[in-house]
Amino acid sequence: MSGTTVGGTAGPGGASGALLGRLAVLREGVAALVERRSDGDPTAADPLRGLYVTAETARRLAARPSPAASGEMPEDEAWVGEAAGLSVDRVGVLAGRFGLSGLDLRVLLAALAPDVDRHFEPLYGYLNDDVGRRRATVALALELAGTGPHEPAARARFHPAAPLRSGELLVVEEEDRPLPSRALRVPERVVAHLLGDDGLDPELWGAGVELLPPGAGAGAGPDAAGGGDERAFFGRLAALVGERPIAVHLRERRAGAVAGPVTDEVRRVGLPVLRYRPDGSQDGSHGDGAGRPVGALVREARLRGAVLVVGPLPERAGGLVRALAGREVPVVFFGSEPYDPGWAPEAGLLALDAPDGAVAAADVWRAELGAVSDAAGLGAVDGEFDLGAAVAPYRLAAGQIRRAARAAGALAAFDGTPLTAAHVQRSARQQSAPLLDRHARRVRPAVGFDGLVLPSEPLGLLHELVQRARHREQVLGGWGLRTGGGRGRGVVALFAGESGTGKTLSAEVVAGELGLDLYVVELSAVVDKYVGETEKNLERIFSEADRTDALLLFDEADAVFGKRSEVKSSHDRYANLESAYLLQRLEAFDGIAVLTTNLRANIDDAFTRRLDLVVDFPFPDAEQRIALWRSCLTAAPCADDLGLDACAKEFELSGGAIRSAAVTAGYLAAGRGEPVSAEDIRAGARREYRKMGRLVPDASPLWD
Known part of the structure; x- marks a missing residue:
């Protein structure tokens, strides 16, 4: 022995x-x-x-x-x-x-x-x-x-x-x-x-340090790190840090797009990796660089001949970078913040922009899900649903796909069913780890296209919006149809129409069709009376939306996307500056956003030019109002004759008002312990007319 x-x-x-x-x-x-x-x-x-x-x-x-x-x-x-x-x-x-x-x-x-x-x-x-x-x-x-x-x-x-x-x-x-x-x-x-002990230094336990031994990595195959160009980039980086103790800073565009490929490629060339996740609450000032866990981390890397992969960097990362760079150990820093030359001027830090991290993901998903399904005996993948369409909206790196595949397998095992699109999309949403809850209200989509009552033209534009969101990486990235000037790969649409015509509901339907969460921006938490604060709040929202897979909804968008005006006071000047900022930010946006407005004429023409789609939501006609009444009452117990045709002709209500009237009718019927009747329907419609300040028709029924 x-x-x-x-x-x-x-x-x-x-x-x-x-x-x-x-x-x-x-x-x-x-x-x-x-x-x-x-x-x-x-x-x-x-x-x-x-x-x-x-x-x-x-x-x-x-x-x-x-x-x-x-x-x-x-x-x-x-x-x-x-x-x-x-x-x-x-x-x-x-x-x-x-x-x-x-x-x-x-x-x-x-x-x-x-x-x-x-x-x-x-x-x-x-x-x-x-x-x-x-x-x-x-x-x-x-x-x-x-x-x-x-x-x-x-x-x-x-x-x-x-x-x-x-x-x-x-x-x-x-x-x-x-x-x-x-x-x-x-x-x-x-x-x-x-003495031969290869365990991790106890000083590093609980300090956000993970030891990854050398090997082929955890990827599902030779292309697990992503496309050919991306794989070549990380392969060259791994070879460089394997040759000499160099410090590299990678700026990533999306959170989580760098750590997995870097780690996999370094392990693939036969080197161990020490993965360090600094506490985001730290200011990065580690004194002379000998503070814990920095000193023990550097020593552990040198003892093992390992490569340090450190990130995402905290907001003030100068002290941490100085403590780790130039210590005779190869280290790769990464984060969304741009490189600061003052971090470690003597260390010769190599600053690079990482690839986007978004891959032609269907093949990677299929390989990872196949491995998970085979191991758990969950049945064939992509047999009952279109995997490519299900995962197209998600811009995940290979490591995130791997974790999402494991999570999807666990969800399917818990449900006792084969893998479905719902399992895959739910696990993918979790990998985005959105922090938008701080600035917006999350809505879990519960409505599909079958719940919409719209004319064919706006309905067709909504389907086109879904297709744009699914195929933007292929068209703008793979086919090179993105224009210059630093434009992002975002998809932005404007929904215009009167209140209650289905704009917000349609945004929820689009998010549900894409398998994304909907985040409604609370303008009360964005607009600030102090100069410059509104832009800062919007930048936080846009930056987080860029990094996550979600649909962002700016309700009543004309409050922040309004027309610029002639400068007659300091207020006008600062209002125009705010609009100018938003114009520039929309150019570089990488996410999916929907703006809604009741008054399309209030939206600045410069914003309109930057929109991918403009969908006009008309006021419903009588036939559409009948369909809306029936849609709202589908699950409710109803009397045999509700007189919906006559009610729809008599009361000119929007979809939102019809929904409110149906709810009122439901409460009236539930209070009596009876099914919804024609009188309940009429009472709800009259209630909505009064709320709008309109003349209420005679209370006597107009139908038998």
Whole structure:
């Protein structure tokens, strides 16, 4: 069983055996030093020397063989290089990764010896002339290494900028003492690593750090990282960070589009990854860079030869970037914020714009869902629904698709059914993790196209809006039909019509058809009397909508998208600035938005030019009003003859008013414990007429 790993720790024939072999050589040096100290020492026979460790005791301890030592180290390779006859020598590897000299290694081994072999403690107590000081001091470590604190070069190895201390391999304690008598300690994580323990540093537990071992990654196939260009980009990046300790900043356009592909490609080239998610509440100021978990994180990456993938960066990321960049470890930062040259000017940070992260996703979805379905026995994927159409509205990166596929499989298993479009779309919405709830009201769509009563023209335009949202990546991206000037890939439509004609309901239907949530922007939470605050509030909404998959609805949009006017006062000037900002923001918008207005003439012509579709919602005619009444009363218990034809002709109500009248009729019938009657319908319609301030027709029924 030699060399096997149990619980993450190599056996005596592995890394621990190599370390014990080196300590056996150190023991010989300690024995020789004890012999020199005791020979000719007039106090050697004093039973109180070192309190109770006598020379004879020290000789006996020094002569004791090293426990579990599996081999001897050749003298010329005792400190640097790979141990002869041992399969793993982590000390030699550590020396290369941290740039340690032979003297550094001697000091390090002298300092860690008591942490591995307790018999070093009384020996060090004897050599320190104080049984209470059972760790190596600076003077003792240097003496064991064949030099002393009188040598400037030797003292320099304990400088905070020297490899041992800057790499956090060695702690020099007792700052109040002179340097020669200060005690040395090696952090437990370093000792454990040299013994073969591959577990994550306990200091990093609960700090947002995840260890991902090298391998093929978690992708479903060779194209899991996305399209060819995107895969090539991340492949070049992985090769670069694998060659040298470079710091890279990737600006991502959509949240979650970078971490997965970077991690997969780095692992694919055979390197482990330490994925660090900084707490978004931190300001990024980590002092001198040695704060936790930054110091332990850098040390862990260097011990493992790992690549750090850090992000998304907090709002003020300067301190964090300075702490991690230029630390002899490859690190990839990412986030939506643009690169700031002041973050780490001395580190030579390479700033790149990441690909969009949106992929031709149907094949990736099919592969991931197929793997999940096969593993769980959920049946064929894409057998009962069009997978391409179901996932087209979602702009997810490969890693997000992978997580969404697992979540969809779990939902299907919970329901006890094969995978459906609803399972896939629900899991995809969860991956967007929208934060729009802070600024808008979420509506879960519950109405389909069969619930709409509209003329053929606006109904056809709504279907076209759905198609634009589904195929925008192909048309604007793949086919290159997006114009220049920094225009985004967003889809923006204007719904114009009188109140109650179905504008908001239609937006809900479009969102439901796309499998998206609808977010209604509360203008009361957006418009602010202070100059510039309205634009800031709108920017937060637009930025979040850009990064998530949802349909954004600006109800009564003329409140913020109104016409610009001639400047006659400071109020006019600032109002025009607000409109100018919105014009520019719509140009770069990447999401899906619907603006509604009761007065189309109030919308600035410049906004209209930037709209993809304008849908006019006419006031319903008599035939449409009949259909609306029937649609509203579909699930309600009704009398045989409701006289809907006559009611629709008599009362000219919009769809919203008909809905309210039907609700009133339902309450009247429920109060009597009877089905809805013609009188209830008429009473509800009359109620709506009164609310609108219109003349109410005679209360006598006009139908039999």
